Amino acid sequence: MRTDFAAYENTGLSREYLEILEAEQAEINPDSVNPTRPMDADRSRNSMCSSEAGRKLVSDWEQMGGFRVHLGNVQRDVGEMVRAAGGNREQRIFLENFSRSVPMGAEIALIDEIAAGRGLYVAPASSAEIKLFASTPAGRTLMExxxxxxxxxxxxxxxxxxxxxxxxxxxxxxxFWTWFDNLEPGPVAAIFRKLAG
Structure with a gap:
């Protein structure tokens, strides 16, 4: 860092140092660190590759324009959803609860669905389906x-x-659905907004 700043930046040591500083800060005051700061692409890849479904998704993304591109899009979308939980403390608790409650296979399926975008045309929901959706607090808000x-x-x-x-x-x-059913209406509405397009 002191002798060759360009090399320090180019080799990724600057990111590593930032992670060390953030880890130290998180130990002192966990709520002072941005919980939605995207994880480094290499660490994300390693994490996803810990399961067969994750390895398949990484491979698929590589073939469809590059892992980093798809990961960046998913991280942006997930960040928007998580920020609906409130401030740093609420976001951190939301993410910790997700990590504790949702198995890796379900997490990979969710990531895959977020990355896929809205997809093809679907026939409009029936009046019964709309009524059921509107019977929830998040559903009522979104119907309006x-x-x-x-x-x-x-x-x-x-x-x-x-x-x-x-x-x-x-x-x-x-x-996954047990975790989802126990969420507050704000994050549920944010997730629905993002997934519904």
Whole structure:
């Protein structure tokens, strides 16, 4: 850092030093550190490659424009969703709860679904599906926001939830939906907004 700053930057030592400083700061005051700061791409890749589903997703992303591009998009979208939980403390608790409650296979299925984007056309949701969606606090809020496009957005959410669940084992799915069902309405609405487009 003192003798060759360009090499310090280019070799990634600056990122490593920043991580050390943030870890020290987090030990002193965990709520002072930005919980949605994106994880380094290499660390993310290593983490994802700890499971077969993760290795497949990494490989797929490499073939579809590059791992870093897809990871960056997912990290941006996830950051937006997590920030709906509140300040740094609430975001940190949200992420810690997610890590504790959601198995890796379910996390990979969720990441894959976020990266996939909205996908193809879906038939608008039925009035019964809309009524069920609107019976939740987050659903009521979003129905007011979405107005005339609500039927399409509810159908998109149902389609994405079904596709994501199909990519999980039965146990992973049960754990994921238990975690999701216990979220506060704010984060739920943020997740729905992002996934519905």
């Amino acid at each position: 926001e979405w107005g005339s496009v609500a039927a399409e957005r509810v159908a998109m959410l149902r389609s994405r939830a079904a596709r994501m669940t199909a990519n999980m084992s039965e146990d992973e799915s049960a754990d």
